[in-house]
Amino acid sequence: MSAKKTDKPSDSPPRRIGMRPLGAAALATLAWSGTMLLRIPEMFGFEGSHGLLYAAIAGLLLGFTPLRQLLWVWAGLLMIVILTVGFSPLFESTIRDWVRSDPDPIHPPDAVLVFSGSVSEDGHIGQEAVDRLLTGLGLVEKWRKPLVISTVRDSKTPGVSSVLDQNRIIALSADSLELYRTDSVHSSHDEALAFAVLGKEKGWHSVAVVTSRLHSRRACATVAHTGFTVICLPSESRGYSLGPLDGPTDRLAAFSGWLYERIGWIKYDWRGWI
Numbered sequence: 001m002s003a004k005k006t007d008k009p010s011d012s013p014p015r016r017i018g019m020r021p022l023g024a025a026a027l028a029t030l031a032w033s034g035t036m037l038l039r040i041p042e043m044f045g046f047e048g049s050h051g052l053l054y055a056a057i058a059g060l061l062l063g064f065t066p067l068r069q070l071l072w073v074w075a076g077l078l079m080i081v082i083l084t085v086g087f088s089p090l091f092e093s094t095i096r097d098w099v100r101s102d103p104d105p106i107h108p109p110d111a112v113l114v115f116s117g118s119v120s121e122d123g124h125i126g127q128e129a130v131d132r133l134l135t136g137l138g139l140v141e142k143w144r145k146p147l148v149i150s151t152v153r154d155s156k157t158p159g160v161s162s163v164l165d166q167n168r169i170i171a172l173s174a175d176s177l178e179l180y181r182t183d184s185v186h187s188s189h190d191e192a193l194a195f196a197v198l199g200k201e202k203g204w205h206s207v208a209v210v211t212s213r214l215h216s217r218r219a220c221a222t223v224a225h226t227g228f229t230v231i232c233l234p235s236e237s238r239g240y241s242l243g244p245l246d247g248p249t250d251r252l253a254a255f256s257g258w259l260y261e262r263i264g265w266i267k268y269d270w271r272g273w274i
Contacts, residue, residue, distance in 0.1 A: 021063030027071045028059025034078040039256040043263050085255045086248030095258045096242060100217040100232045108143035109231055110204035112136050113195050115211035115219055116150040116185065119162040125152070127239050128212050133166065135235035136210040137173050146178040146202075148195055150185045188219050188264075189273050196226035208233050213242055214257040218265050221274040 032055035035041065036048035062068045085091055114136035117129025125133075133149065140147045147170075154160040163181075170179065182194035199207065206229040211219040213234040220232035240253035268274045 020068065021060045024063030024068045024071055025056045025060040027075055028055045028062070031055070031071060031075040031078055034075070034082055037082065037252060037256070038078075039260050043260050082252065086252050089245070091255055091258070092245050092251070095214070095245070095254050098217055098258055098261065099213045099234060099242065100220055101213070101234055102230075102232045104233075105206075105208075105231050108145055109206035109208045109229070111146045111148055111180075111199065111202075111206075112139050112143070112208045112210060113148045113191075113223065115188065115191055115209070115215065116152045116162060117212075119152045119154050119160065119165070121154055121157045121160060123154075123160050123162070123164055125162045125165045128237070129162070130169065131235040131238055132210050132212060133169050135233070137170065137177075139208055139210065139233065140177050141173060141175060143208075145208075146180060148180045148182065148198065148207075150191050150194065151181055151183045152185065188215070188222050189268065189271075192219075192222040192226055192273075195223065196228070199228060205229060206231065210235055212257075213237060214254070214261050218261055218268060218274065221265075222268060225274050 029052055032048075032051055036051075039048070041048035041051055059068075059071060062071060114132050116125075117132065118126040119129075120126070129152075136147060136149075139145075149166060150162075151166075152162040170177070180198055182191065182198060185191045185194055195207070207223065208231045209216075209220045209223050210233055213236075216232050216234040220230045224230040240250045242250075242254055245251050245254060265274070
């Protein structure tokens with residue numbers, strides 16, 4: 001007679017099926033955080049932090065299906081990009097070459113156009129906007145030419161705009177200046193068109209465009225497309241350095257800015273704005 005086979009207890013712990021959705025939700029949330037680090041949601045007009053909850057929910061649902069493996073692909077690709085950009089000089093020359101910085105003109109232009117930036121719900125303009133405005137004020141004082149800036153309004157808080165904070169910074173200028181404002185702008189294209197209307201009314205033919213370094217190529221091309229001679233004089237950045245780029249913080253910030261502008265250039269070129 002053959003001996004009965006007895007089932008031996010397995011040494012491995014029992015599978016916890018419920019852990020798969022939770023793990024997938026955690027992985028999706030971390031992957032979305034990496035996407036935010038590269039500013040990819042901003043390129044499509046979304047505020048990245050709002051997507052964290054949706055990423056977690058999507059990951060949780062995918063965790064019940066075989067499609068959860070796609071989360072590993074997503075996270076893996078992000079890991080490769082972030083580590084390659086942050087810890088190697090691979091993109092440094094490409095990023096620096098994107099900046100458009102013209103020589104100082106022999107004859108001053110007719111006006112100085114300073115591109116705007118973000119404004120918070122309490123009416124404070126962002127760091128990039130401060131950098132741009134300070135650089136523009138220096139040029140205005142040197143050349144004694146009109147300054148043109150844009151009023152930015154917060155979409156979430158009616159009545160909040162950049163005017164007060166811009167005025168505080170302008171008041172630091174020792175001398176009075178000729179100031180013009182454009183309003184109702186939501187993009188670089190809007191600012192260029194608003195300036196074109198004002199410039200043609202004033203009979204201006206040339207303008208110095210002041211904006212952030214990585215934004216300089218697209219902004220100056222957009223203004224030039226409206227028919228003005230443009231001198232592109234980008235501001236310095238206090239948020240990160242484009243000089244040495246010897247650390248992951250500056251490299252990732254510069255890369256995300258370059259990627260945002262590269263996609264923006266493709267969009268503007270497709271629409272015939274540059």
